[in-house]
Amino acid sequence: MPEQLLWTAEVFLNGLMAGVLYALVALGFVLIYKASGIFNFAQGVMALFAAMTLYGIMNGQVPFAHLINAIFGTEIHYFGWNVPALAAIFLTMCVMVLFSWLVQRYIFRFLVGQEPIILFMATIGLAYFLEGVGDLMWGSDIKTLEVGLPQGINETIDAVTFEAFGYGFFIDNLDIVASVVAAILVLGLVLFAQYTKQGRAMRAVADDHQAALSVGVSLNFIWILVWSLAGFVALVAGIMWGAKSGVQFSLSLIALKALPVLMLGGFTSIPGAIVGGLIIGVGEKLFEFLIGQPYLGGATENWFAYMLALVFLLFRPQGLFGEKIIERV
Amino acid sequence: MKDTIDGYVTEDGRRIGPVVMEMKNITLRFGGVEAIKDISFDIREGEIRAIIGPNGAGKSSMLNVISGFYVPQEGQVFYKGAQRPAMKPYQVARQGIARTFQNIALFEGMSVLDNVMTGRLTHMKTNIWRQAIWRGKAEAEETENREVAEKIIDFLEIQAIRKTPVSRLPYGLKKRVELARALAAEPSLLLLDEPMAGMNVEEKEDMSRFILDVNDEFGTTIALIEHDMGVVMDLSDRVVVMDYGKKIGDGTPDEVRNNQAVIDAYLGVAHD
Amino acid sequence: MLYREAGDFSTTYPEDSQTFPIRFDRYRYYAVLFIAIVIIPFVINDYWVNSIFMPFLIYSIAAIGLNILVGYCGQVSLGTGGFMAVGAYACYKLMTAFPEVSMFIHVLLSGVITAGVGVLFGLPSLRIKGFYLAVATLAAQFFLVWMFNRVSWFYNYSASGQINAPERDTFGIIITGPNTDAWAAYVFCLIFTIASAIIARNLTRGSMGRQWMAIRDMDIAAEIIGVNPLKAKLTAFAVSSFFVGISGALFFAIYLGAVEVGEVFGITKSFLVLFMIIIGGLGSIFGSFAGAAFLVLLPVLLKVIGVDWFGWPTDIVAHLNLVIVGALIIVFLIVEPHGLAQLWRLAKEKLRLWPFPH
Amino acid sequence: MFDAAEGQTENVLEVNNIEVIYNHVILVLKGVSLNVPQGGITALLGGNGAGKTTTLKAISGLLASERGEVTKGSIKYRGTVIQHQDPADIVKSGVVQVMEGRHCFEHLTVEENLLTGAYTRREGKAAIQRDLEMVYDYFPRLKERRKSQAGYTSGGEQQMTAIGRALMSKPETILLDEPSMGLAPQLVEQIFEIVKSVNENEGVTFLLAEQNTNVALRFAHYGYILESGRVVMDGPAADLRENPDVKEFYLGMSEQGRKSFRDVRSYRRRKRWLS
């Protein structure tokens, strides 16, 4: 039945697109993991924070207004100006760089050489902290980001496919934009990591903090650099996901969508994030469509993504593209 | 020295028994790298067998084959007269083969005592239920094994650091603790991978004494990798020399010392 | 010298390997037990039980369980929430199927059932390690929650999919349901907590514990010296899940009384328990208690201070709460990466030397 | 050539009576003072746990990442106090440490490991390439294994990689921690020859911690002997070599010359200078 086939194809395409959005979040994890062995639990919150900051700057919100008002009994909320989107994105990026600097200066500088789980825990502390600060700074209401991204069904594809198959495919414009952005990001990051001195230093740091220090790699610099990069990725992810659902707390939970992607692609591989994202996206959508919905009562996507990744890992414990885990005595 | 199938007697009068472990035509490859190329040699009961050779010759890999961690692509291992079937490393350990590692592989999160006690694991058998209750059988077994461990701690003179977490120890002491852990298993074959690296002469002397005493007192067979020729020549009964995965010499220290191939590949100048 | 061990010699090995070799510590331990068992039940009220003691005791059990897996055996797991759910649902099914049987048995059996499920999901740990394993255990978390939400048999086909603890007793004392006395619930949980701690301690000080720790510190070396990794890891999963299952059962039956799986046993629960053991100290039973206390009590304390004393708006307090808890976690890690337990150990080491350092 | 006996060269590195504490409780160095003269090879000798590694880490700033700290005394490099500097800045000012126990970057190839050594250098690709070739000349074995991940090379190959990596950074001063450990005898000799030639041809200053007292004293100009966190003896290498205590305890020689390890049947009471 060709109709079923067409639908499957449509689900497949949409899975690809969803995968790209997951990959955007996963990229941030990969960057930091690659450069420090830190599993950055705060990545999701960073995306939220970046998006909130972007919104706040665009709309001239007074940071910490709520807190200030509560303490001083004042009534200030807005500066009364608006910043154009591009300028606001730039300013947000500055904030994220500052954030990276603070993180390095006050947290990770003191944790050099610790075991991965300790570093992981520190990022959890950071996630709590940032979540609280973000809410205090910009308030916890839902914010609608308007940076001019197209949204909704892509008419051209709909029309063309209708012409060809008699069934118009649905592809979201936002997803198309996301794919282009993701492609550019990945390309840039791969080039950076593979072919620059800083990229090599980054991988060195991840292997052995002390040894990297001993050859003069400045952990401070490398870490600020990658956290800033991760901050940038978070901002991009925040904008994309924010456009879908408004900027609000739940944005930080998209990290959970990125974990299976990460695991499948390998924690250390930038292209892995993309490929992993695509596989997970397609896998979970197809499973839901072909098996989940008809036979299992639906809502299988969450666990299926993890199960899929788990099965892959059984065959390749380091993920598809991850660096081989060195086991020697 | 008289060399027979079932043993010989060394210069200082020790009886060396029959072959306990025999490696036959072992070949081990990692992708393109051939770490061991068709090597055969044997280890006799009660002897100290040294393996020497330049860096990257495949010595450690050979120990890994013996302890079952690497599976050679070709060749067989005979242990106590029978061909050893494919085995997991922990099964090998239960056959009475213990070892130390070149890059110290102590359990950093535990104290010295606990590390030594892990060496006793193959001898501890109480089930989990009894352990959960502790009083009674589990406690008795613990005490019993603790006594053995303490004996070895005494023997290696590390009483003072018994309760120290291993991560705080200097390199040399770690090596000694590793030896203690291996000894605690009361192995019949003990594999030592560069036990004296990073020690000064005085400490090497101590270590040598321990090795000799183990060999003497418990009759433990020892296979030893070491780069200090003084130690090797003085301690070992027989020496295998490897170079780039090939065996280039095998014999008593004296034979090896004067073997031209060995001198070229490894010793450089003839060593005293 | 406030704290000394001088004059405290052990003359036998059992004496030396007891839990509190230093007399002072031992007495303090007895004192705490005395207060917990003999005094608290008589002075306690609903608020203290429901807001402080019960969550503390139950989370302690979960933390002990997870600590066995993560802290002792080094297998990072994020499936705790899912396993607690198994305990809770097992308990519910048992309670409703065999109403006359003592709750005590039900809770224990829930632990056993969870242990089985834990072993099943522990199997991949043989190949998958580190953070990969952690993420892989999330598969268990999401799948279990989904399953309990989906298969109506588990919630006895109730319309909402929730489970409610009916009234049950043990030795004639009501333990579950709204008519439970505060002290009874407290004592019931306390018994499980103390037993868990003692069993965990026994397991970890003997050969089982050493096998786990060996696997944790260096699994390859452990295998080469004779540890069977399959057995060691799976027992760790089993024992750990047993405790986690018990805590899940108690959490549902005694503490909350009604549970909706996705919300109560969601991923946040897994993280929370993991935080507890890292903050408290990996590989330390005391640390499990310390971590549970820290993460259960601190938010309550901060809330009381902020809202009740200073009268700030609740949302600002809640946000500040996050900021403070986050900051404290970081500060603790910087001061002592190995958790509250290690901090305590070092403090004792210093006290021992006090007032003459070095 | 450098002549320690004349002692007219300035000290590049001065360690003044430092105390080091780990974890806020474990006192390891109890007042160590060293002078490392410009262009010399200085050896730091001593048994296990004497504090050699700790001293080197104190100098290179790596202590902080081990939760240790210098609580007393000062460390000066070319007159500036460096004890609170960032390790990266210390490397920039010309001091590089080769860590004990190799510490290669496991996932990087041997060649990438070496190139990372040149991280702080700014002279451009050609110079770096030249030095890479130089390192390969010193260690032909590395050239063969250049594309292997360092994690999969043998212990000795890793040690060569670590030393080569330090050479790649073209430092003024190299702190070598147990360079000979795990190397075949030929290579030990060769490494010290390299040290000597780098020292003589390029004027690089060396401070090396060594257990192999024998070789160390043959190549060094000056030596310090550490025991339990204190300097117990120092002097020009030639003098130390002749000192009877050093001879007995560090060189393993008695009046009758070298004795066999087999003969050391009883554990001798150590002679302690201080304790």
Next chain:
Amino acid sequence: DLVFPSLSYRTGPYAANGIPFADGYADYFTLLNERDGGIGGVMTRVPECETGYNTEKGVECYESTKGEGALVYQPLSTGITYQLIPKATADGIPVHSMGYGRTSAKDGTVFRNIFNYPANYWDGASFAIKHLLDVNDGSLEGKKIALVYHNSAYGKEPIRTLEELSEKHGFELMLLAVDHPGQEQKSQWLQIRRERPDNVIMYGWGVMNQVAIQEAANIRFPMENFIGIWWSGSENDVRPAGAAADGYKALAFHNVGSDFPVFDDIQKYVVDAGKAAGAGDQIGTVLYNRGLYAAMLAAEAARTAQEIHGVAEITAPMMRDGMEALKITEEKMAALGLPGFGPAFEVSCENHGGGGFVAMAQWSGTNDQWTLISDYEQSDQDVIGPLIAEDAAAFAAENNITPGCD
């Protein structure tokens, strides 16, 4: 004083919805204090406790505030309500789960302390179908209706009712679960696009609402055929989709906007006096109004209790009696400055759920506001009644409760 604890959530995933509700709840009591000197001469107090929509924190809040003499709890979460049903019953404190919670709590003979007037989830489902019947000239034969629901106790509530109704009216029901938090609903909406249901009903909460409405707009699903429950019908839910959300419908059991006299008083006595609970920018939003409405119902119940028992300082059990005897009439609402704000209803021992009167609201993107487009109409009690009786009986059996009134 009279204590009305507010279990609010101003943090976490549902904060955006929790804030306006809590503001409305608190502001109304502030108004009573400032303007009338409290209720019956006794001042009111609203201690707030942050639950974060989390059941455990909810329990903690309950325990920590019940000692202060709490009169009634409004947990604003079905999950917490389930926790509190047994606890509050044992403590003799009433719970008012207004438009949420356990639907069968409507049966007051079993759930003595639990109230869910004026409408519950089954009323909502039934009314939505009723509305569709009206739109489709009285017949849904052969139609296809999809339910997009939050995969939790809350979201699953209407399924039973809808199944009954689908049998009764002959439409096909299609169930689509969305897991928390619900940021990704591609599969669900692609399926809707393919299967082309005539209508979609949504039981959503939090980010799930915004995404669903956005996705519906993306696939060009006609908004007027898309109906949300009242928790999926606030400004928060539609604004992110912008103009595309125009025409989206949602159920309501109270009115919208700030066009009522009481809001002038709130401005005067509360906001201008600087006593507002929040920033004051939420006034008139759907959820603010709902909080205010909940407060009004609580205050009126307290007043009723004062009358019944003849004391001003009432206790929780008295409050329960007041709630059970509550009568909301048009006149009463008008007198309170809320003419026509909600349906008129009466509570009794047998019926803790009011009349089940619900209205339909619609969003106008161009005017940026909600408007009621129907009158309050009663839901299909013939279908719901038996279901409630059945569920309540099951609960009673399970918990050894003998149903009855005293």
